[in-house]
Amino acid sequence: MFFNIKLNKKEPIYIQVHNSIKEMIKSGMLPSHSKLPSTRELALMLKVGRSTILKAYEFLESENLVYTIKGKGTFISEIDINVKSEWDINWHKNVNDYSKKAEELDIMKHEKLYKKGMISFKTIAPDETLFDVEEMKRSFLDVIAVEGEKILNYGYAKGYKSLIDFLMEYMKQKGVNTYNKSILITNGFTEGFDIVLSSITEKGDKIICENPTHNTAIKLMKLHNLDIIGITVGKDGINLKELEKKLNMYKDVKIAYLIPSYHNPTGIVMSYKKRENIYDVLKKHNVPIIEDGFNEELQHLGTHIAPITAISGRENSVLYIGSLSKILFPGMRIGWIFGDKKLIDVLESVKRSRNIHTSVLDQAILYHYMKNGSFERYVKKVRNIYKDKYELTKKLVKKHIPNKFILGDGGLYLFIKLDNINSRELLDRCYERGVIFMPGDIFYTDNEGKDTIRLGFSRVSEKEIKRGIKIIGEEINKMVRES
C-alpha cells in the first residue's frame, strides 16, 4: 500500500508522506503495533531521499501516532481511530424478556459465591484430581494420528460418527432397545434439554417434574414459559399417587421430566419396580418422558438399574439425555439425546441452526478415551472413592446435623431437611466461617424447601468434610439456642 502514495509538486514531500501515513493509521489500515517500512525501504519505494522519510516519521512521532524502538524500527501507536462517544444505546431497554429472565434466573449471579480457601459443599462437579490426564493425552494423540488435520475441519450436526455408534452400543448395554432410535450429540445435558424444550413445547405447555428437581432444568422450563407441575419426592422418589392425581386433574400435560438415578438434589436412586410403575402411569395418560440419564454411571457395578428408556422397549415415548459431565471432563461439554429417529432428525436441524455442531475434536477425544477402556477403568476407580466420601459424609451428618430426614443413595451429594432451621440464615452464618453449601429452595418449583440444604462432597477432602460438617452443626445449635 505504500507504493500507492501519490506525490505532487505543490507541497513538501515529507508533509505528503506524513499525511498519507496518518490517513492510513486513522482509517485502521495500519493496525496498532504494526511495523512501518524502514526509512531506507520507503525512500527506495517512493524514490525520494532517506532524510525526507526520516522527517516524515519524526513528524508522526511528534503527534504520538508512531513510536520507535531502537534497532527494531518504527511502529504504529495504540490509538483509537475514533473516540466518538455521543451515541449511547440503552441496551437494558433493548433486551427482551427472555434474556432478562435468563439473567434473573442465573444463580451464578444471585447466590453466594465460593471464595478461595472455603470449604465448598456447593459444587457437585467431579474432583478433577481424579482425572486420568495421561490417558486423555494419549486419546488426543490417537485422534491426531488416526484422523489427522481433518478432525479440525467442520463436522456433522448430528455428531462424530464413531462416538454416536459407540454410544448406541453403550445404550444397548444398559438394556435399551435401539430399534428406530437415533442419537444427537449436544454440548452437555443443558443444551440437550434446551433443544428438546425449544423443539417440542409452546408457551404455557404443562410439564411434570419431580419437586425438588435439578435447578438448571427449572431455569430452562421457566425460560420456555412452561407451566411446571412439580410432584413431591418421597424417600423412594416421586410420589406415585400424587402423580396419578395430577394427571387426572390436568388432561393436557405435554411431557414429563424425570431424573431416576441419583436424582438432583435428593440423590435418590429409583428402584426398577418404581420406574416401571411410573412408566405405566405416564403411558396410560399418554405423557412422553424426558429422562435425565444424569450420573447413571456412578451406580455401583452389579447393581445397575436400567433406565426408563430400557423399560419403554421399542416404544418411542422416552427421550433420554445422557451426559458424563458429573463424572468425566465436564469442561468439554459433551452430552447426547437418544430417542425416536424421526424426532432426532428434527432436533438435528435445530442443533445445526444454533451452533452447527459440537466440537469434533472433543468428541473424537472422548470416543478414543471410551473405546480404549480408559473410561471403564476410571469409573471403577472413582465409584469407590465417591462411595467412601458418601459414607463418611452421611455418618457425620447423622452425628452433627439435627434433621428431619437425610436423602441420598450414594452419588455426589446428600439432601437434608433440617429441623425448623432456615437454610439461608444458616448459610449466611456458615459463610462467615468459610463454609458454603447449596440452599435447597433453589431446587423447588413452588418456593418451598426453605429448611433444606444440599451437601455436595465430590470435591471436598475428608478433612474438610469433617471440619465443614462440624461447623454447620455448630451454627445450627447456636441458632436453636438463640431462638
Add this chain to the structure above:
Amino acid sequence: MFFNIKLNKKEPIYIQVHNSIKEMIKSGMLPSHSKLPSTRELALMLKVGRSTILKAYEFLESENLVYTIKGKGTFISEIDINVKSEWDINWHKNVNDYSKKAEELDIMKHEKLYKKGMISFKTIAPDETLFDVEEMKRSFLDVIAVEGEKILNYGYAKGYKSLIDFLMEYMKQKGVNTYNKSILITNGFTEGFDIVLSSITEKGDKIICENPTHNTAIKLMKLHNLDIIGITVGKDGINLKELEKKLNMYKDVKIAYLIPSYHNPTGIVMSYKKRENIYDVLKKHNVPIIEDGFNEELQHLGTHIAPITAISGRENSVLYIGSLSKILFPGMRIGWIFGDKKLIDVLESVKRSRNIHTSVLDQAILYHYMKNGSFERYVKKVRNIYKDKYELTKKLVKKHIPNKFILGDGGLYLFIKLDNINSRELLDRCYERGVIFMPGDIFYTDNEGKDTIRLGFSRVSEKEIKRGIKIIGEEINKMVRES
C-alpha cells in the same frame, strides 16, 4: 448383588439361582455383555456346590439369556428388557413451528449434496491440509503442561480468561476502542448470532441486512420471526441511498446486520469510507449494528481496513461477532461477541442457560496457538495460497463463464451473475458431470438471485478449478444453444 440371592428349601437350588439371575437380567441390573461370576466364585458366595451353579448357568444359556466364551467365562446376552411397542407417539404432531421451520430452512437437507469424487465449489470451509497439525499438537501439550487436569473441569460461561484477554488485545490491534466493552466466547459465529437475536429481538422486529447475505444469518432471522429488510448490494457493497430510503420509510428498525469484509456471498470488501458512511446513516436513525467479523483475517497484510466497531469509537452501538472458522480449526467452534459490557453481561446469562460454556479445552488450545505466534504465521501462509487461487479462479471465470458481473475482492469465493441462465438448471446439469456449486438464490432475502452462483475455491485444487470451471462454461453454452 449376588450375595443378596436368598435361597429357600422348597425349590431346587439351581432353579432358585437361575430365577434370581434371570430377574436381574430382566430388570437391567446385569447389562448386556457383562460377565457373571465364575461358577466357582458364585458357589463359594452362596455356599452351594459348584455343579448346582453350573446347572443354573446351563439353564440360563438354554434360554439364550447368557452365552459362554471358552476360557473367558459366562456373559449376559444382548437382550431387550422390554419389547413393548404399542405406544407410538406421533412426534411430528408434537414438534412446534420453530423446529419445523428449522428443518425446512436446513439447506443440508434440501440442497444437492457433495458426493465423493466431485469437484466442489460449494463449500467455503478452509482447506484442512493447510492446517499446522504439529503446532496445534504442541499447543495442546502446552495447555496440559500449564493447566493440568483443571482444564478438563467446568469453566466460566463468559469464556476462558486468557483467551478473552488475548482477544481484547486483538480487537485493540484492529483499532478498536475497548472502553466499557467486553467479550463473550461462543460456539462460533452461529451461536453468537443466535444468542444476540434471542436476547434483543421480538417476533416481528425489523432487521436490516445486505441482500444477498449469509444464508445461516437469513435462517436465524427467519427462525426468530424477524421482518427482514434486505438492501441491495452493489459493486462496492450495500446501496447507501436505498439504505437511507428504507430507514426513512420504516421508523422502527431494531438492528442492522452487516458483513463488511469478504461479504458472504459476494466477496466484497467494503472501503473504509463506505463503512464510515454507513455508520453515520445508521447512527442518524439510531439503529445499532451487528457486525459479522467474518474472514477479516484474510485481508492482505498492510491493507487491513478497520471494522465498523473501530469507527464507533467509545460508542456502544456495535456488537461485533468474531470467528476464525473460515480460516482455522472450524471443527472447534469458537467465536466471540465483542460489545457493550452490560449487554455482554446479559448475553453471558443466556449462554449459561443454553450450554453452560464453550469447551474450555478448545479455548485453551486456541489461546496457546494464537499466543505463541502460530496463528500469525499460519495466516500469512494461507493468505498467499488463497490469493493465488482467487486470481486463478477469477481469470478462468472471466474466460469461460458468460456473465453480467463477477464480484469478489479476494477471500474464498466469487459471486457471479449469469447472463439469463437459471442457476438451478445449470447446477442440475453440472451435477451430472461431477461439479457442484452453491446456487445464489439461497442468499437472497426476497427469492431473487435465480441467475447467480457462488463459487467457493478454498478446498479445490488448481487442476480441479480449471476442469470445473470449464465444465460450468460448457453447460452454460449448451443451455444457450438449446434455448
